[in-house]
Amino acid sequence: MAFADVSGLASELGTEPPHGLVEVLTAEELRTLAESLALAKQRQSRALDAAIQEALRHVPFVLRGTAELFLT
Secondary structure, three states: OOHHHHHHHHHHHOOOOOHHHHHHOOHHHHHHHHHHHHHHHHHHHHHHHHHHHHHHOOOOHHHHHHHHHHHO
16 A cells, blocks of 8 residues: 555554554555545535634624624
8 A cells, every 4th residue: 555545644644553453554545535534624614614604793893803802
């Protein structure tokens, strides 16, 4: 397996992937896993942004800027 496959997964995980995982997955499976993690992080980030915006709707307009600073 290529180093790039492991480094891409390590980048998404924020640490080295478990040795056992690297041993059993093919290079293509490692790339797919890294891509899936990246997409999941993007979806999670969008959902969090949407939740913050929804929460800010309950804050009076004058205070929203300050509240947003605390939430982001």
